[in-house]
Amino acid sequence: xxxxxxxxxxxxxxxxxxxxxxxxxxxxxxxxxxxxxxxxxxxxxxxxxxxxxxxxxxxxxxxxxxxxxxxxxxxxxxxxxxxxxxxxxxxxxxxxxxxxxxxxxxxxxxxxxxxxxxxxxxxxxxxxxxxxxxxxxxxxxxxxxxxxxxxxxxxxxxxxxxxxxxxxxxxxxxxxxxxxxxxxxxxxxxxxxxxxxxxxxxxxxxxxxxxxxxxxxxxxxxxxxxxxxxxxxxxxxxxxxxxxxxxxxxxxxxxxxxxxxxxxxxxxxxxxxxxxxxxxxx
Amino acid sequence: xxxxxxxxxxxxxxxxxxxxxxxxxxxxxxxxxxxxxxxxxxxxxxxxxxxxxxxxxxxxxxxxxxxxxxxxxxxxxxxxxxxxxxxxxxxxxxxxxxxxxxxxxxxxxxxxxxxxxxxxxxxxxxxxxxxxxxxxxxxxxxxxxxxxxxxxxxxxxxxxxxxxxxxxxxxxxxxxxxxxxxxxxxxxxxxxxxxxxxxxxxxxxxxxxxxxxxxxxxxxxxxxxxxxxxxxxxxxxxxxxxxxxxxxxxxxxxxxxxxxxxxxxxxxxxxxxxxxxxxxxxxxxxxxxxxxxxxx
Numbered sequence: 001x002x003x004x005x006x007x008x009x010x011x012x013x014x015x016x017x018x019x020x021x022x023x024x025x026x027x028x029x030x031x032x033x034x035x036x037x038x039x040x041x042x043x044x045x046x047x048x049x050x051x052x053x054x055x056x057x058x059x060x061x062x063x064x065x066x067x068x069x070x071x072x073x074x075x076x077x078x079x080x081x082x083x084x085x086x087x088x089x090x091x092x093x094x095x096x097x098x099x100x101x102x103x104x105x106x107x108x109x110x111x112x113x114x115x116x117x118x119x120x121x122x123x124x125x126x127x128x129x130x131x132x133x134x135x136x137x138x139x140x141x142x143x144x145x146x147x148x149x150x151x152x153x154x155x156x157x158x159x160x161x162x163x164x165x166x167x168x169x170x171x172x173x174x175x176x177x178x179x180x181x182x183x184x185x186x187x188x189x190x191x192x193x194x195x196x197x198x199x200x201x202x203x204x205x206x207x208x209x210x211x212x213x214x215x216x217x218x219x220x221x222x223x224x225x226x227x228x229x230x231x232x233x234x235x236x237x238x239x240x241x242x243x244x245x246x247x248x249x250x251x252x253x254x255x256x257x258x259x260x261x262x263x264x265x266x267x268x269x270x271x272x273x274x275x276x277x278x279x280x281x282x
Numbered sequence: 283x284x285x286x287x288x289x290x291x292x293x294x295x296x297x298x299x300x301x302x303x304x305x306x307x308x309x310x311x312x313x314x315x316x317x318x319x320x321x322x323x324x325x326x327x328x329x330x331x332x333x334x335x336x337x338x339x340x341x342x343x344x345x346x347x348x349x350x351x352x353x354x355x356x357x358x359x360x361x362x363x364x365x366x367x368x369x370x371x372x373x374x375x376x377x378x379x380x381x382x383x384x385x386x387x388x389x390x391x392x393x394x395x396x397x398x399x400x401x402x403x404x405x406x407x408x409x410x411x412x413x414x415x416x417x418x419x420x421x422x423x424x425x426x427x428x429x430x431x432x433x434x435x436x437x438x439x440x441x442x443x444x445x446x447x448x449x450x451x452x453x454x455x456x457x458x459x460x461x462x463x464x465x466x467x468x469x470x471x472x473x474x475x476x477x478x479x480x481x482x483x484x485x486x487x488x489x490x491x492x493x494x495x496x497x498x499x500x501x502x503x504x505x506x507x508x509x510x511x512x513x514x515x516x517x518x519x520x521x522x523x524x525x526x527x528x529x530x531x532x533x534x535x536x537x538x539x540x541x542x543x544x545x546x547x548x549x550x551x552x553x554x555x556x557x558x559x560x561x562x563x564x565x566x567x568x569x570x571x572x573x574x575x576x577x578x
Contacts, residue, residue: 001353001382009379017367091363095424098330098357099380100349264332266361 006100010108014083015116022116026123033128041135057141062228063201065151068121070194070221073158074187076117077166081179083109084170084263093263102260110163118155125151143228150227157241158220160248162186164255171259174268193218197225205231214240216247283307284329284432284463289338291324291487298324300487302338306465308431311458313474313495314467315568316484322467323360325484326436329465330357342432353382356430360437360467362421364409371396371405374423381428388427395423415446422453433457435466439473451477475568483572490575499565502574506564507537507548514556522551533559538566 052060084106087093096105125148132138169182193212200209205226213223213232219240226232232240262274284306291299298321306312316322327333329340330352342351364373371392378388396402399419409417418441425433438454439447454477458464468474471483475495483491491498506528509519516535519527524543529536533556539548545563552558566574 001349003349005382006380009376013365013368013376016372017365090366091359091361092365093363094327094332094359094361095357095363095377096380097332098355098359099353099377 003101003104006104007108007111010096010100010105011112011115014109014112018113018116022120026120029120029124030127033124034131037128037131037135037137041137044137052138052141058143058229059201061141061143061147062225063198065147065154065224065228066194066197066201066221068125068151069154069158069224070190072117072121072155073162073220074190076113076159077162077186078179078183079117080110080113080163080166081170081173081183083113084167084259085173085179088171088173088263089175097264102263103256106164106167106256106259110167114159114163117159118152121151121155147228150224154220154224157244157248161216161220161244161251162190164252164259168255168258168262168274171262172269172271172274175266177268189217190221193221197222200225205229210236214243216240216243219244283343284465285341286325286329287339287341289325289328289340290336291321291328291333292336297487299328299335299338302484302487302489304482304489304492306432306463308461308463309458310480311454311464311478312466313478313481314465314484315471315474315481315572316467316469318469320469320484321487322469322484323436324487326357326434326465326467327359329432329434330355354428354430355432355434356381356425356428358421358425358435358438362418364417364421364424366410367408369406369408370401370412370420373409374420374427377424378427381430383428391427391429392423395427399423414441418442418446422450426453426457429460429462430457431462433462433464433466435464437468438466439468439470439477447473447477454478471569471572472567481568483568483575485572485576491571495568498571499568502566502571503541504538504566504570504574505541505543506562506566506570507539507545508534508560508562508564509537509548509552509558510534510560511552511556512559514552518551518555522548 087096093105129140129144132140165186166183169186170179173179173182196208196212200206209222209226212218213226214236223232223237223240227237258271258274261277262269265274265277286305287303289299289302291297302321302325304312314322314325324333328335329347331347340347345351368376371389374392374395375385375388378391379385383391393402393405396405399422401416401419401423404412404416409420412420422438425435433454435454438450442450454464454466466478475481479494481492481495481498482489507525511533514533516527516530516533519525519530519535519537522537522539525537525539527535528538548563549558549561552561
């Protein structure tokens with residue numbers, strides 16, 4: 001049996017365990033999207049279709065991209081943390097780790113939750129666009145396709161960057177403890193580029209946004225805005241993505257080791273402690 | 283044959299394992315005994331690579347352990363745990379598949395085990411809705427579903443009533459009879475002394491005694507004498523030379539004497555003090571063998 005087989009089995013279990021929640025959330029998201037459009041259609045029935053174009057459309061797209069990415073990375077991150085903490089809390093993790101390396105357990109969990117999160121974004125955005133098209137409520141702005149691709153790519157990058165860190169943080173939590181506290185430092189790191197990006201939507205490109213878009217940890221929420229608005233030079237995009245990928249590699253190894261060192265320990269674990277005891281594992 | 287050789291492990295200043303060595307052969311059922319904190323859990327976790335050893339090797343049939351070997355092992359950790367919201371059959375099947383079984387094989391084996399454990403009608407219930415005892419059985423099923431060649435159970439008897447403990451012991455004996463190497467730990471030496479033939483006794487990370495239970499008990503230089511007299515008190519025992527009173531309460535007394543002492547003589551002394559209701563001349567209990575070994 002190969003390691004990827006274990007990863008697939010873990011993913012399969014995650015899918016089965018989360019099927020119900022996924023269906024409920026999807027139903028809510030799609031209802032909101034479709035309902036919103038239908039209501040908008042009634043409200044604007046006499047005015048004909050709304051047209052958004054030019055810089056207004058770019059601003060709207062930019063803002064929506066950042067908000068969508070922020071929520072997607074944040075929410076999937078919390079789900080991962082809670083999943084990891086639950087496995088530690090129920091102590092099932094020791095039985096599972098008798099059959100596979102911690103790295104593979106975390107990888108399977110993270111991939112499954114990431115795919116479900118991605119599917120939910122696609123469903124929500126897709127149903128929104130399709131309904132808008134059917135009811136002809138607004139003309140889909142020109143840059144939408146590019147915006148969607150940008151969001152998809154940066155979700156993938158941002159999620160890969162943060163998911164393992166959220167996973168490691170979940171393993172540090174004591175059984176009785178809420179995961180919210182442990183998530184706080186990571187959420188704050190995410191919040192910085194979010195706030196800067198959202199406040200730059202109208203102001204346009206600026207030095208701070210530019211710097212953040214090149215720093216790997218803040219790039220996933222600042223570079224997409226610059227790309228959608230057309231602020232980013234090609235070399236900046238390339239450099240930003242390259243730096244993020246290098247960081248993903250390093251951070252995945254770092255977080256994987258923290259996870260391995262922390263998940264088998266009973267109580268609350270400090271970062272340093274987890275790092276040291278990880279040298280302990282096979 | 284599962285062999286643990288020269289295991290060393292320190293946690294800061296605490297020595298968990300100190301040159302710990304022993305082996306378990308196929309078809310053998312070995313009790314791994316010792317007081318709390320003796321290093322049992324550390325040793326058992328290290329079998330699954332869950333503890334990084336400072337030194338020492340663990341081999342299976344002469345080869346160092348790898349993933350392939352682990353998949354053929356079954357493990358029941360001290361801190362029991364399963365997925366609370368997963369259904370029983372699905373859960374056991376899942377762990378079978380994690381050990382490399384196909385979906386259908388795992389499903390069949392899981393169904394058969396649940397049947398054998400009297401859980402067939404609970405197969406579709408979520409684990410968290412089962413009673414504590416039934417959750418324990420599912421935990422055991424998870425360790426057994428892939429017909430392991432090596433079975434490692436950390437404190438399988440803790441929290442079980444005598445009937446459930448005997449049932450657990452019967453299942454483990456079955457596994458050993460089927461050719462598995464069975465290793466289980468316990469800190470209650472007297473509870474398990476009649477449940478297994480072979481024991482390894484560990485204290486402060488070192489193996490202090492190992493071998494057949496009967497041989498270990500017989501090899502002790504001491505014998506224990508239990509006497510209950512009908513209203514005779516226990517003062518008579520003080521006069522027996524070379525005997526040490528281990529316990530006295532009411533008319534009951536437990537003496538430690540030399541192995542070569544003559545039981546007949548002791549019977550005679552006791553009879554002078556009162557009518558004998560009970561008299562036993564026995565080798566030490568396992569816990570007494572242990573105490574003798576560590577205080578030597």
